[in-house]
Amino acid sequence: MSDLYDILDPWGPSNSGTSGGGAVVTGPRMPGFSDSARSYKVILPPVYTIAYSSAKKAGGGRITRDVLQKALAYSGLPRHVIGQIILAADTGAAEISKQDFNLALAMAALAQKNMSPTIDAVLFHKDDLPIPDLDGIEALASSSTASETAFADGPNGKSVGGPPGFMDSSDDPWLSAMAKTPGAPVAAMSAMTLDANDIETTSSAPPVSSLHASKEQQGAGGRTSVSSGSAGAETFVPQISMDAIQWRLDMEDVSIKEAAEKGGIVFKHTNYEVSTRSFSAMVVRRYNDFFWISNYLVKRYPYRMHPNIPPKGFADNRIKGLTRFSSAMLRIPFLRRDALVIQFFSNSDEFSRVVKVGNLDMDAEEVDPDEEAGNTPWSEIRETYAAFDDFYAQVARDEEKYRIQITSLEKIARYKQAIGDELYAYSETIRKLNMPAEGSTNSRRFYKLSKAKRALNNNLNDLSMSFSDVSLLDKSQGEVIKAMSAEYLRRLYDVVISMKLMMDRMRLMDRNKEIQRISERNLSNRKALAQLSGDSPAGADSAAIDRSSIERLERLIGEDTTELKKLETEQRCIEVRFYQELARYKCYESFLQMHYHRLVEEQIKHHTLVLNAWKQALVTADDLPTNPLDFIS
Template sequence: MFNAPRRMGGGGSISSSAFLTSPGMSSSTYNDPLAFTVPAPGVSGGFGDLDPWSAVPSPARSGTPRESIEDPREREIQPAPSSSGSRDGLNGLINDPPAIYVSLFDQLDVSSTGSVSLASVHRLLATSRLPALAVEKIINLTSRDKSSLARQEFFCALALVALAQSSSPDDEITIERLSASIPNLPLPDLKPASPSHDHHALSPPSNGYDVPHQSVTASTSTGFDAWDSTPHTNANGFSDSHQPGGGHVSSGYSANGSAFRSDGVLDESQLGYWKRLEHVEVALITEKEGWFLQKYRVESDKRSAGAVSRRYSDFVWLLDCLVKRYPFRLLPSLPPKRIGPDASFLEARRKALKRFINFLVNHPVMKDDGALNVFLTESSFEAWRKRTKVSTDEESSSKKLNSAQEMAIPSDLDEKLGILKDNLPSILGSYQKLVLLSEKSLARLINHSADSSRLALSVNSVSESLNKSCFKCSTYHNGEISVTGDSCSLCQGVSKGLLDVGESWTRIAEETEKRVAIITNHIESLKYTRDLYLAFRDLFLRHEKLSKDNVDALRKKVEGRNKKIEGLKNAAKPGWEVEVDKLVAASDQDSSTINTLLSRRVFIRACMWHELSVVFHSRQAAQTTLGWREFTNYQIEGVQRLQSVWEGLKERLEGMPIE
């Protein structure tokens, strides 16, 4: 079964131990931001110490030993202990490197600063044909969060490349292994540009977003084409186009909740889901209920009830219902609670609640759920909950599959699920880093916008003060400086030019604010995709806990009764018929339960296959592709607007006097 323990990690895995750790210090494992955040089985959306909605860690539950996740790159760089016969280990490599190491360093150190930029190192290492994750780990080991690599760090990076290229894809690469392997270490296989070329030419030929022809044209096992590029995207990376009339769009799924028709073929009406998305807005209501209870204004663009107000506990109730009804479907996680939250946390939670509810309303099965519809439309929700008993029966109790739909489930489903399960930790860690780095970029952009405004103010102040400091334009009278009526042409022209400069910096600040909005939307797009992977991680955990049944135990009981029945018949003691009738009735009841549980097993497999092949497969492709397309287009537009600002300023400054 795919829930059995599996070997984690893929090809090219490299240990992220400390670069040149001090003697006697063992290497730490790679600092996976999600390594200590596995939720408890059966609990949807536990994140441990990690707060996935913000770069600021949550103060709750701090039970993780900090020593075990210490970032090794923050340690002091010291030579590793030498190994016997290894030319004094890394010291020997650094002090007497191969000629190709020196040549590559000199080629990239065009400014003779004694270091090479991280971008140049990345371009060079990209030609090694190592996996991207391996290159990233090598850079993380050697750069220590710096923007450049010194000579010894660069040499160590090349040695790590050689070690990775000469090792098995499953081998862990550590500084200790590197030191021990130096005597037999081959030269790294790189394809740098000729020294006569510009060092930027080290980048290998790129095909952009092109994919092999067969990857585009070949249909998957579900017949889904993930490369449909027709829709135009909105800020969330999805299409704004909806069905005419704006009514609630039915999922089109069969009554059994499957994307497959009665003949077992995928329902083609489910393709292109992003063209008919429902959008739900979640806004924070400023007025609190009581002293601290916060409410949210929730409104869908496809349900006619208008806006309704909901508390955080209402979202919790909804998720609890859906987990019980659809335990083997992809379900999003809720953001955490916090006592005394500040404004930034409330905003982060609002965005997370918006992602949560939009995930649900656009799931092909749960979008038509009655509890979800009431949550989005009932104005007196608390009163409705008090007077209404909501059924939380599992969907397998009311939905059945026919033989064709059962045959549509692949026999190697466990293997397909296992592939995703093996790679989830790595891709979740990568997405968490993408989010954190994007939030850092956003913070810098916000500061840049503020600094641009301050620059504009300062330049304007200089323009106004220019006449006061000119001996031709000002006079000193009664201890005060007064500006004469006529300014000299030089001061007048320079002052006008400075006003143009100030105006341009103001426009730069405005354009930067627009870029802040772009980055903010892009971060949400990344989080939408990250939430999808988190949902599948939680699905695996729920499956492991909730898919178990007692079929084997019931079969043993039935077999035992059958033997007892035979013994009673053979003995033929007085009253044996009554005892046999009781045993037969109990066996019939257990046999019926066994059949129900066996049907449930098949339905669970159908759910897992549907979530993997239809929901997950289409969304990870569409959200990733459309999100990055939108981000790229907005970035190009922003750069063009910035260019027009500077070009316009350049033209105006041509008339600014010099003397």
Template sequence: MNTVEEPTDAMTASFSAAPYEVSDPWGATTARGLNPMDLSNILSGMPLPAIYTTAFDLARPEGGKISVSALNKILSVSGLPPSTVDKILNIVVPPTRSRITKGECSVTLALVAMAQKNMDLSIENLTAHREDLPIPHLPGLESIDFGSTSESALYSASPAIPRHAHPVHVGSTVSDPWRSSTYSTLKGSGGYPPAPSYLASPPMTSAELPQSADPEATRKEMYQWFLNLDTIRISFAPEKEGIFLFKHVNYIVESKNRQTTVVRRYSDFWWMLEVLSKRFPFRILPNLPPKRLGVADEAFLERRLRGLTRFMNALVRHPVLRSDPLVVSFLTEPVELALWRKDVVISTDDEFTTRLPISESLAKQVPMTLDLELESVKKRLPSSIEYYRNMVNVLDRIQKRAEANAADYTRFSLSMSALADCERKCHIEDCYNCGQLSQGYGKISAHFNKTANLVEDQARATQTGMVESLKRHRDLLVSVKELLQRRDQSREGNVAEMLKKRIANNETKLKALRASAATAAAAAASANSASGDSTAAGIYDAQIEKVVNNIHSDRAELRVQEQRAVLMQHTLWMEITYYHKSHAQIATMYQTFVHEQMKTSQSLFDNWKSLSPIVHDMPMEVNGFN
């Protein structure tokens, strides 16, 4: 009897939950129930030929797994008949599974090699020959098209910007596109923040919007502006580094606009965020994917890779953070960041230190209703975050069901192709209609296989497009929530209140000291001391001078704190404005998703439409089967 797992509630999963931990799309029997043997470990530890790794890597694994449709494309170049391919898939891949691990892929290729040598196809026979397995022959493997929808496709081309040197002065003032014209800014600060693509980028400020009078020209200019935004692409480095038990993964970080490629560790991302959090406490700081204790599996590493990609693209989209010298250095310094850090002095002073003094008109720019607006946003954020988490989980389940559909279309195609071979010859030698049916089976099989490819491309487009876009906006909401929490926990206002109380106490003390000094001076004058001793008056003078100096110092510090308070309010206003304007990307996100759905639906319609005359031409007269 097949075992049935308890259904999990994907709607309550956290936003950092593994995309591969969503409950089974069919909510039915588990793969373990149908296939109790763990095939992924049969060839574990065996020295396998390079073609095993090459085939798996070409199939574009995600989370350490490849789809059944991708596996079928590999098997299609093996030269084996459809019935044999179908038998191999049935041995390795349970009907409820739409993806397989690298170990299971290796077992599949080993069975292919055995079939090519006319060996008996069974797990028992494979286990017996695991020491002397033949090498699979897969001509044309590298020419297989495993689909066009991927993150590399989203890494769309735009006019290349020549590589040039980036002067870096870490800890210096950063240019802020939102600052008033009275501010001092760095030269060549550039425009509005880059973004990962025109499909997921914040809108421009009013000063940067295209100014053409023609609405059509304005739309074209805005479209081109989106295309020219930067994109950060992150991928795994080919080799791990470190000693035997302490190897770590390196990441290749590519900037499209800067035309730079650097290698970074996860700890480098973590260190950069720590420094940025000290320098920009009141900015929207993106979140890093969590650390992991112990051995990280491939699914975890894939989730971390996507999280790091979202993190870096959020940084280069931000109007201020994108121009920070530390971020620029992170993207451009070719040497190891740990070595680079030894040669530079990293400033952790907050950004307000470099922006004082401020213009008197700056406070007038902040709306009087800012605190009310911030409280309104603060109240809505928890619910919005939870809704986005649910939407991510639901759409991820939809994507996995589409992937499972693609796998089933592939299985149906293989079975039908095998059926065409099986029934090619009728028991009646001169039967014409059975031959026609067999040809029809082959054509139907080809159309089902095309359907599988279309549905799988759609599932992949949903994962890399809509699901990632939803996660980007969810991450933005979480970052805004954390910003408002830092604002509530800030002691900036407490310092000013403490200074005011201390100044008031010192002024009271000063009045008392001056009164006492006057009384002592009067008493000394009336006594008409012959020695002219003024010791008491001198003591009062020293105390008065000390209190006066404290008052002046505290008043100067209070002015600084008041200016910092204005800067904090202005920064919060700019950040909440940036957050608000970022909602403009939501429309583009859904427009792109709907366009992809329409495109897939049209392709599916065309595929079924082209199959219609074929099935109508298949023989259906009873008298034809005499």
């Protein structure tokens, strides 16, 4: 957001070393960056040689990207910083060269000293290279990356053969929700297939080696069995779509803007131009069309989470809400494949006409519960559904938590903008206006400006500019918090609301009480039938009466049995859908890593800029004249 203001942003785009988002990109290589003192006069400290030797032994004579990552893990830097360094040092070759390995160590040393880990920074410090702190790097030589077991998880969930905490699943946002409570559904991302184009370099998506379950571990029904650490115990991962695009809550695939002209002949309404990259189409829709497709989703997929449409009354934020609603539809795999959703985003006809011509079925989706469950034990599914009320309370707590966070961030944004406005008003009070000079003939003595007074005015103008820069930075920070952090949390808040509404629908559609009632009635009829069938008739009339009663009971039992079978199937659909949607809901927690990483990153950036502005103001303040007698002309 700082590019909105005329302030140089050192964290912004650079043609040589960094990208706009702060991720280091491959820039110009550093020729001759080796351990030779005669090669461009770069003298390497001994730790560079020790680390290179250890890494080469660990890689069996060659250093790959994975070996470099494990070596950098000994630096103790955050995972996203290590990812930036690897991206800058890796040229794409099958093997990391010695100069690129040393370059990565130099950038790691800079990052440890809170300096920018870029190639330009290394070139600047090539004569006095910082020494990286790689405590225990010698242990890397004892590991072998030729086998997958070298850095496999040990029985306590920690890594074996790597630095402390390396590849610890508790630090992995994609695996953080795995089996924290016995019997609860795990939201592991182990079976996830990630597309490299869908993952940002600044996000901490786990390397492939950190996904504990491989394709060979998947069961026949598409489930992934993950070892829980105890002998013979397995945890079953629900089969949910692991399309990487679904978890990118910040991605906008839809652009919506208000059409220039109102629609309708008599009753005017607002038309919206909806453009999508996925379908490469632009369609015109009105709010009622969005409302209709939202109702369709509820009726078609009653046991699933789907996005919520914003209320019609808030005209100012309607476009933003409709954009979030539309983008969410295209991120969720089963909605993106729905025939009506495709028509909504791609058919240029009026949507009411599309619905009438298509004559689309509004019945709920048909689900085979056994097929959906796969090899996941039904005991686990039922055990999860039995804790429905506990999970509902947890979702309610999540709703309150995110609501408070959103409110707090919005208040902080307003305070930052208010502080920026007040600082700007303050800067205006110390800025000296260009006033016409007084005449030298008839002016009194003290109207003449002394040298110190002129210097003071100039310095106050410089201070005014510094304060103005700080005010703009505060306003910029407020805009970032409001537009980025609060909006991202609001999207996650929408997921919580979707989950709560889905659970409300499930609670209303629960069939257990009805199944119990019909089962008791069916059991009573079976007992009555058995009693009538066991009695011997006394005469012809009684035999006819008993036969009529038996036929009636048999008909009732048959009807109840058919109804029970139908209700039990519906109930099993509800239970298996709840099991899967609960897992999908928990997967969204991985989004928090990206949210808080960006929030902290933006805070650091703006505070750094503000600190530099105040330091510049301090230099100007120190130059103010201090001798009182200098002000007398």
